[in-house]
Amino acid sequence: MHPRVLDVGPQTAAILSEAHRKVNALPGGDHYRRYDLMRNVMAGITSVDAFYVGLFQGATRIRLPYCYDGEKYDVPETHTFAPNGPTAWVFREQRTYRYRMDGGKVVRAGLSFGDPRKLSADVVTVPLFRVPEARREIFGVVSMHSYQADVYGDEEVAAFEWLAEVLSRALNRDWEDDRVISLLPGVAGGSAVPLTAESVVDYVVNRLDRLRGQLQETAGQLEHGQFGTAAAAGALDDLGHECGSFQTDLTELLLRVDDEPSRRFGLLTEREQAVAVLLAAGLTNPGIAERLSISAETVKSHLARIREKYGMTERSLLADDISAHLGRTARGN
Numbered sequence: 001m002h003p004r005v006l007d008v009g010p011q012t013a014a015i016l017s018e019a020h021r022k023v024n025a026l027p028g029g030d031h032y033r034r035y036d037l038m039r040n041v042m043a044g045i046t047s048v049d050a051f052y053v054g055l056f057q058g059a060t061r062i063r064l065p066y067c068y069d070g071e072k073y074d075v076p077e078t079h080t081f082a083p084n085g086p087t088a089w090v091f092r093e094q095r096t097y098r099y100r101m102d103g104g105k106v107v108r109a110g111l112s113f114g115d116p117r118k119l120s121a122d123v124v125t126v127p128l129f130r131v132p133e134a135r136r137e138i139f140g141v142v143s144m145h146s147y148q149a150d151v152y153g154d155e156e157v158a159a160f161e162w163l164a165e166v167l168s169r170a171l172n173r174d175w176e177d178d179r180v181i182s183l184l185p186g187v188a189g190g191s192a193v194p195l196t197a198e199s200v201v202d203y204v205v206n207r208l209d210r211l212r213g214q215l216q217e218t219a220g221q222l223e224h225g226q227f228g229t230a231a232a233a234g235a236l237d238d239l240g241h242e243c244g245s246f247q248t249d250l251t252e253l254l255l256r257v258d259d260e261p262s263r264r265f266g267l268l269t270e271r272e273q274a275v276a277v278l279l280a281a282g283l284t285n286p287g288i289a290e291r292l293s294i295s296a297e298t299v300k301s302h303l304a305r306i307r308e309k310y311g312m313t314e315r316s317l318l319a320d321d322i323s324a325h326l327g328r329t330a331r332g333n
Contacts, residue, residue, distance in 0.1 A: 008155050032245035035066035046156045050145035065251040076251040085110020086125040090141050099123040120145040124152050126164040261325035267309045275302040280322040
Protein backbone atom coordinates (compact mmCIF):
# COMPACT_ATOMS: atom_id res chain seq x y z
CA MET A 1 0.00 0.00 0.00
CA HIS A 2 1.54 3.28 -1.15
CA PRO A 3 1.42 6.31 1.20
CA ARG A 4 -1.08 9.01 0.23
CA VAL A 5 0.51 11.96 -1.59
CA LEU A 6 -0.23 15.29 0.11
CA ASP A 7 -3.01 17.07 -1.78
CA VAL A 8 -1.42 20.51 -2.20
CA GLY A 9 -0.37 22.61 -5.18
CA PRO A 10 3.23 22.88 -6.44
CA GLN A 11 3.85 26.28 -4.80
CA THR A 12 2.70 25.05 -1.38
CA ALA A 13 4.68 21.83 -1.83
CA ALA A 14 7.83 23.85 -2.55
CA ILE A 15 7.28 25.97 0.59
CA LEU A 16 6.77 22.85 2.72
CA SER A 17 9.85 21.16 1.29
CA GLU A 18 11.98 24.19 2.20
CA ALA A 19 10.40 24.28 5.68
CA HIS A 20 11.30 20.62 6.24
CA ARG A 21 14.91 21.33 5.34
CA LYS A 22 15.06 24.31 7.71
CA VAL A 23 13.46 22.42 10.62
CA ASN A 24 16.01 19.62 10.32
CA ALA A 25 18.85 22.14 10.08
CA LEU A 26 17.95 23.76 13.41
CA PRO A 27 19.99 22.69 16.44
CA GLY A 28 18.33 20.12 18.67
CA GLY A 29 16.41 21.61 21.57
CA ASP A 30 15.71 24.98 19.91
CA HIS A 31 11.94 24.66 20.12
CA TYR A 32 11.25 28.39 19.93
CA ARG A 33 12.78 28.61 16.45
CA ARG A 34 10.81 25.54 15.35
CA TYR A 35 7.53 27.07 16.56
CA ASP A 36 8.46 30.41 14.99
CA LEU A 37 9.34 28.74 11.71
CA MET A 38 6.03 26.85 11.58
CA ARG A 39 4.06 30.07 12.14
CA ASN A 40 6.02 31.94 9.48
CA VAL A 41 5.71 29.10 6.97
CA MET A 42 1.93 29.00 7.37
CA ALA A 43 1.82 32.81 7.12
CA GLY A 44 3.52 32.42 3.73
CA ILE A 45 0.77 30.04 2.62
CA THR A 46 -2.34 31.64 4.12
CA SER A 47 -3.57 34.27 6.57
CA VAL A 48 -2.41 33.67 10.15
CA ASP A 49 -3.59 36.37 12.57
CA ALA A 50 -3.01 34.35 15.75
CA PHE A 51 -1.08 31.19 16.50
CA TYR A 52 -0.18 29.08 19.50
CA VAL A 53 1.50 25.84 20.54
CA GLY A 54 0.10 24.08 23.60
CA LEU A 55 1.57 21.13 25.54
CA PHE A 56 -0.74 19.08 27.75
CA GLN A 57 -0.16 18.73 31.46
CA GLY A 58 -2.42 15.87 32.46
CA ALA A 59 -5.94 15.71 31.06
CA THR A 60 -7.19 19.18 31.99
CA ARG A 61 -4.30 21.65 31.89
CA ILE A 62 -2.17 23.03 29.08
CA ARG A 63 1.01 25.09 28.92
CA LEU A 64 1.45 27.52 26.03
CA PRO A 65 5.21 27.87 25.42
CA TYR A 66 4.61 29.84 22.21
CA CYS A 67 1.73 32.22 21.50
CA TYR A 68 1.40 35.02 18.93
CA ASP A 69 -1.41 37.48 18.25
CA GLY A 70 -0.61 39.41 15.09
CA GLU A 71 3.04 40.38 15.41
CA LYS A 72 2.92 40.41 19.20
CA TYR A 73 4.51 37.57 21.14
CA ASP A 74 2.39 36.86 24.21
CA VAL A 75 3.81 35.77 27.55
CA PRO A 76 3.68 31.94 27.88
CA GLU A 77 0.97 30.81 30.27
CA THR A 78 -0.60 27.77 31.85
CA HIS A 79 -4.31 27.27 32.36
CA THR A 80 -7.05 24.71 32.73
CA PHE A 81 -8.61 24.43 29.30
CA ALA A 82 -12.35 24.85 28.81
CA PRO A 83 -14.12 21.45 28.75
CA ASN A 84 -15.93 22.20 25.49
CA GLY A 85 -13.32 24.33 23.72
CA PRO A 86 -11.11 23.36 20.76
CA THR A 87 -8.22 22.14 22.94
CA ALA A 88 -10.49 19.77 24.86
CA TRP A 89 -12.15 18.69 21.59
CA VAL A 90 -8.83 17.76 19.98
CA PHE A 91 -7.62 16.06 23.17
CA ARG A 92 -10.80 13.97 23.25
CA GLU A 93 -11.24 13.26 19.53
CA GLN A 94 -7.52 12.89 18.69
CA ARG A 95 -7.98 14.60 15.33
CA THR A 96 -7.98 18.04 13.71
CA TYR A 97 -10.67 20.58 14.58
CA ARG A 98 -11.85 23.00 11.88
CA TYR A 99 -14.05 26.05 12.41
CA ARG A 100 -16.24 25.08 9.46
CA MET A 101 -17.19 21.79 11.15
CA ASP A 102 -19.66 23.56 13.44
CA GLY A 103 -19.54 27.24 12.50
CA GLY A 104 -17.16 27.97 15.36
CA LYS A 105 -19.37 26.65 18.16
CA VAL A 106 -16.42 24.87 19.80
CA VAL A 107 -14.19 27.95 19.41
CA ARG A 108 -16.73 30.15 21.19
CA ALA A 109 -16.88 27.65 24.05
CA GLY A 110 -13.12 27.88 24.58
CA LEU A 111 -10.88 30.37 26.38
CA SER A 112 -9.71 33.41 24.43
CA PHE A 113 -6.08 34.42 24.04
CA GLY A 114 -4.37 37.49 22.67
CA ASP A 115 -6.49 40.61 22.10
CA PRO A 116 -9.99 39.79 23.48
CA ARG A 117 -11.53 42.44 21.19
CA LYS A 118 -10.62 40.37 18.13
CA LEU A 119 -12.76 37.34 17.34
CA SER A 120 -11.46 34.39 15.36
CA ALA A 121 -13.55 33.83 12.25
CA ASP A 122 -11.67 30.75 11.07
CA VAL A 123 -9.62 28.27 13.11
CA VAL A 124 -7.67 25.05 12.62
CA THR A 125 -6.34 23.18 15.67
CA VAL A 126 -4.16 20.11 15.03
CA PRO A 127 -2.99 17.43 17.50
CA LEU A 128 0.67 16.71 18.18
CA PHE A 129 1.49 13.04 18.78
CA ARG A 130 4.26 11.01 20.32
CA VAL A 131 4.82 7.89 18.26
CA PRO A 132 5.85 4.97 20.51
CA GLU A 133 5.98 1.47 19.12
CA ALA A 134 2.56 0.40 20.37
CA ARG A 135 0.32 3.43 19.89
CA ARG A 136 0.25 7.17 19.31
CA GLU A 137 -0.13 9.41 22.32
CA ILE A 138 -1.30 13.02 22.05
CA PHE A 139 0.97 15.46 23.87
CA GLY A 140 -0.14 18.84 22.55
CA VAL A 141 -1.81 20.96 19.91
CA VAL A 142 -0.88 23.67 17.45
CA SER A 143 -3.55 26.16 16.36
CA MET A 144 -3.82 28.91 13.75
CA HIS A 145 -6.54 31.58 13.66
CA SER A 146 -7.76 34.14 11.15
CA TYR A 147 -9.97 37.16 11.80
CA GLN A 148 -11.44 36.66 8.32
CA ALA A 149 -14.02 33.97 7.56
CA ASP A 150 -13.52 30.98 5.25
CA VAL A 151 -9.75 31.33 4.93
CA TYR A 152 -8.63 27.76 5.63
CA GLY A 153 -9.54 25.38 2.84
CA ASP A 154 -8.50 21.77 2.41
CA GLU A 155 -5.06 22.65 1.03
CA GLU A 156 -4.23 24.96 3.94
CA VAL A 157 -5.38 22.37 6.47
CA ALA A 158 -3.39 19.60 4.75
CA ALA A 159 -0.27 21.79 4.83
CA PHE A 160 -0.80 22.62 8.50
CA GLU A 161 -1.28 18.96 9.45
CA TRP A 162 1.85 18.02 7.53
CA LEU A 163 3.88 20.68 9.32
CA ALA A 164 2.46 19.54 12.66
CA GLU A 165 3.76 16.05 11.96
CA VAL A 166 7.19 17.45 11.07
CA LEU A 167 7.17 19.45 14.31
CA SER A 168 6.08 16.40 16.33
CA ARG A 169 8.89 14.30 14.91
CA ALA A 170 11.47 17.00 15.70
CA LEU A 171 10.23 17.35 19.30
CA ASN A 172 10.11 13.58 19.73
CA ARG A 173 13.74 13.30 18.57
CA ASP A 174 14.77 15.88 21.15
CA TRP A 175 12.92 14.11 23.95
CA GLU A 176 14.26 10.71 22.91
CA ASP A 177 17.79 12.13 22.97
CA ASP A 178 17.11 13.46 26.49
CA ARG A 179 15.82 10.04 27.55
CA VAL A 180 18.89 8.25 26.23
CA ILE A 181 21.25 10.74 27.89
CA SER A 182 19.33 10.33 31.16
CA LEU A 183 20.42 6.69 31.25
CA LEU A 184 24.06 7.69 31.70
CA PRO A 185 25.02 8.00 35.37
CA GLY A 186 26.69 11.22 36.42
CA VAL A 187 26.00 13.08 33.14
CA ALA A 188 24.37 16.51 33.40
CA GLY A 189 20.69 15.96 32.74
CA GLY A 190 21.11 12.27 33.49
CA SER A 191 19.76 10.14 36.29
CA ALA A 192 22.31 11.44 38.78
CA VAL A 193 21.16 15.04 38.22
CA PRO A 194 17.36 14.93 38.58
CA LEU A 195 15.28 17.79 37.23
CA THR A 196 13.90 19.59 40.28
CA ALA A 197 12.74 23.09 41.23
CA GLU A 198 16.26 23.76 42.50
CA SER A 199 17.85 22.84 39.18
CA VAL A 200 15.34 25.11 37.40
CA VAL A 201 16.42 28.03 39.60
CA ASP A 202 20.04 27.36 38.62
CA TYR A 203 19.02 27.24 34.96
CA VAL A 204 17.14 30.56 35.22
CA VAL A 205 20.04 32.29 36.95
CA ASN A 206 22.54 31.12 34.32
CA ARG A 207 20.25 31.94 31.39
CA LEU A 208 19.54 35.43 32.75
CA ASP A 209 23.25 36.00 33.24
CA ARG A 210 23.85 35.14 29.59
CA LEU A 211 21.04 37.48 28.52
CA ARG A 212 22.42 40.27 30.69
CA GLY A 213 25.83 39.84 29.07
CA GLN A 214 24.26 40.03 25.63
CA LEU A 215 22.37 43.19 26.61
CA GLN A 216 25.51 44.83 27.97
CA GLU A 217 27.47 43.99 24.83
CA THR A 218 24.74 45.39 22.57
CA ALA A 219 24.38 48.53 24.69
CA GLY A 220 28.13 49.13 24.50
CA GLN A 221 28.15 48.74 20.72
CA LEU A 222 25.22 51.15 20.37
CA GLU A 223 26.86 53.67 22.70
CA HIS A 224 30.08 53.69 20.68
CA GLY A 225 28.29 53.98 17.34
CA GLN A 226 29.37 50.58 16.09
CA PHE A 227 25.94 49.89 14.58
CA GLY A 228 24.16 51.45 11.65
CA THR A 229 20.37 51.64 11.76
CA ALA A 230 19.85 48.25 10.11
CA ALA A 231 22.51 46.54 12.24
CA ALA A 232 21.07 48.05 15.43
CA ALA A 233 17.61 46.80 14.50
CA GLY A 234 19.06 43.34 13.87
CA ALA A 235 20.85 43.30 17.21
CA LEU A 236 17.67 44.30 19.04
CA ASP A 237 15.75 41.64 17.11
CA ASP A 238 18.31 39.05 18.27
CA LEU A 239 17.73 40.15 21.86
CA GLY A 240 13.98 39.81 21.37
CA HIS A 241 14.45 36.31 20.01
CA GLU A 242 16.63 35.37 22.97
CA CYS A 243 13.96 36.61 25.40
CA GLY A 244 11.25 34.66 23.58
CA SER A 245 13.42 31.56 23.44
CA PHE A 246 14.12 31.84 27.17
CA GLN A 247 10.40 32.09 27.96
CA THR A 248 9.58 29.12 25.74
CA ASP A 249 12.36 26.95 27.16
CA LEU A 250 11.43 27.82 30.74
CA THR A 251 7.76 27.01 30.14
CA GLU A 252 8.66 23.58 28.76
CA LEU A 253 11.17 23.00 31.55
CA LEU A 254 8.49 23.69 34.16
CA LEU A 255 6.26 21.18 32.41
CA ARG A 256 9.00 18.58 32.85
CA VAL A 257 9.45 19.55 36.51
CA ASP A 258 5.74 18.95 37.07
CA ASP A 259 5.84 15.57 35.32
CA GLU A 260 9.19 14.25 36.54
CA PRO A 261 8.15 13.26 40.12
CA SER A 262 5.36 11.07 38.72
CA ARG A 263 7.67 9.62 36.06
CA ARG A 264 10.25 8.72 38.72
CA PHE A 265 7.64 7.23 41.04
CA GLY A 266 6.45 5.06 38.15
CA LEU A 267 9.92 3.50 37.88
CA LEU A 268 9.48 1.86 41.29
CA THR A 269 8.13 -1.60 41.94
CA GLU A 270 4.94 -1.94 43.98
CA ARG A 271 6.90 -2.73 47.16
CA GLU A 272 9.33 0.14 46.53
CA GLN A 273 6.38 2.49 46.11
CA ALA A 274 5.00 1.37 49.47
CA VAL A 275 8.36 2.12 51.09
CA ALA A 276 8.56 5.46 49.26
CA VAL A 277 5.12 6.58 50.50
CA LEU A 278 6.10 5.87 54.12
CA LEU A 279 9.44 7.61 53.60
CA ALA A 280 7.59 10.71 52.37
CA ALA A 281 5.34 10.51 55.44
CA GLY A 282 8.44 10.92 57.61
CA LEU A 283 8.80 7.40 58.99
CA THR A 284 12.24 6.12 59.99
CA ASN A 285 13.63 2.87 58.62
CA PRO A 286 12.48 0.91 61.71
CA GLY A 287 9.06 2.56 61.41
CA ILE A 288 8.78 1.55 57.74
CA ALA A 289 9.87 -1.99 58.61
CA GLU A 290 7.24 -2.26 61.32
CA ARG A 291 4.47 -0.83 59.15
CA LEU A 292 5.20 -3.18 56.24
CA SER A 293 6.13 -6.19 58.40
CA ILE A 294 9.55 -6.53 56.80
CA SER A 295 13.08 -6.42 58.20
CA ALA A 296 15.14 -3.25 58.55
CA GLU A 297 17.70 -4.75 56.15
CA THR A 298 14.97 -5.21 53.53
CA VAL A 299 13.96 -1.56 53.99
CA LYS A 300 17.58 -0.51 53.46
CA SER A 301 17.73 -2.62 50.30
CA HIS A 302 14.53 -1.04 48.94
CA LEU A 303 15.80 2.46 49.76
CA ALA A 304 19.08 1.79 47.97
CA ARG A 305 17.20 0.85 44.79
CA ILE A 306 14.90 3.88 45.17
CA ARG A 307 17.92 6.19 45.48
CA GLU A 308 19.47 4.60 42.41
CA LYS A 309 16.31 5.02 40.31
CA TYR A 310 15.77 8.61 41.49
CA GLY A 311 19.40 9.61 41.17
CA MET A 312 19.21 11.17 44.64
CA THR A 313 21.11 10.32 47.80
CA GLU A 314 19.67 12.72 50.38
CA ARG A 315 16.64 11.39 52.23
CA SER A 316 15.03 14.85 52.40
CA LEU A 317 15.24 15.31 48.60
CA LEU A 318 13.70 11.89 48.05
CA ALA A 319 10.87 12.69 50.47
CA ASP A 320 10.19 16.03 48.76
CA ASP A 321 10.12 14.50 45.29
CA ILE A 322 7.85 11.63 46.35
CA SER A 323 5.57 14.09 48.15
CA ALA A 324 5.33 16.19 44.97
CA HIS A 325 3.98 13.15 43.11
CA LEU A 326 1.60 12.17 45.91
CA GLY A 327 0.29 15.72 46.22
CA ARG A 328 -0.38 15.93 42.50
CA THR A 329 -2.13 12.54 42.58
CA ALA A 330 -4.36 13.71 45.42
CA ARG A 331 -5.27 16.88 43.51
CA GLY A 332 -6.03 14.82 40.42
CA ASN A 333 -8.49 12.73 42.41
